[in-house]
Amino acid sequence: MRIIIYNFKLLGTLFYHKRSKTESVELVSALVEEYVLENETLDALSVLEPEQHDHDFSALFEGMGSMPVPPWGSVYLDKEQVLFGESNTQYRLFLQQHGIELDSGQREPEDQFGLMLLACAYFLEQDQTQAAFDLLGEHLMPWGSTYLEQLRDKAPNPFYQRLAADVIKWLDTLIQQQRINVVKKKIYLDE
Template sequence: MILNTAKLVGSLFYERWKKQELIQVLVALAEENIVSQQCVDALEVQSEESLEHSFSHLFEGLGDMPAPPWGSVYLDKDRVVFGESTVEYRAFLKSHGISLDTGLREPEDQFGLTLYAFSQLLAEEKEQAANHLLEYHLLPWAIPYLELLSKKADNVFYSALAVDIKTWLVGIASDLQLNIVNRKLYLD
């Protein structure tokens, strides 16, 4: 269950969806108590254009990003993509036979892509590696990232989504009894 949910959630932060497709995904996630009805309702009132603009702004780097979705922005002193933490994460992925080659020159530590890697580790029954990915490579920065996204998103849907996904991730950490590593974060 976590495997498929992680893939779907990752896609919400990485892939550009049409509004009707998003509604179907969100309704399914709401039925599983992953997202709230408030999140679904916030999506339903959005225009296609508003969703496209917000997605570009929040996840692709159109203009000044209020909450960059890359781990290295939060984990590296210089707050850059492709920083030391990205190199470290890339080595972790390689050691577990995971390649996140999207055909674009982009860091693998993007929030949605990291959830894809987590689901791939689960699919390959590498639970220990999947837990390590969450404990060390994702959750130390993802919770503050989602909090920032919920406050700074220019779209009420993405604000609500960030709140719900933070709750989901905290629940996973509790259910799996994860020990989230306390890493130094560089936040504004």
């Protein structure tokens, strides 16, 4: 389980914490060594200019400008496609029931993709395996696959496109291996 925790932490960091290109290369290299990401994903990151890396991270995960693919669950699960929607409220209650109250120092929805991966790692570290699996099956993956598919198709550079494709495969494999039941929920997307 330690390897899975490690992988969740590294992936969560890639999707949530802005890092320099050099730091991102180190994270991606570690995930390639763990067979989570492909060598081609590392190659796509390696050729990316540092300024482009920084800009694209901000556009994809911090809400700078027009976001091609919002990383928050309520955008996909709530009919109004808003932040802090009903699905975020349900997720917040789930976290509180398990003794977690998010305080990142800024007002932000808890249902950010990378932040949810980090929460999975936390639960697993605390030997709350069922809570981690419930988080995946009930709160993250009902919309996570759609999000990753959108990211794969709309990301502004091949690195994030490949990252999304690799993470889809890794999460699908984990869900199958651990026999996690993913709840079907209606996805709202502007087509």
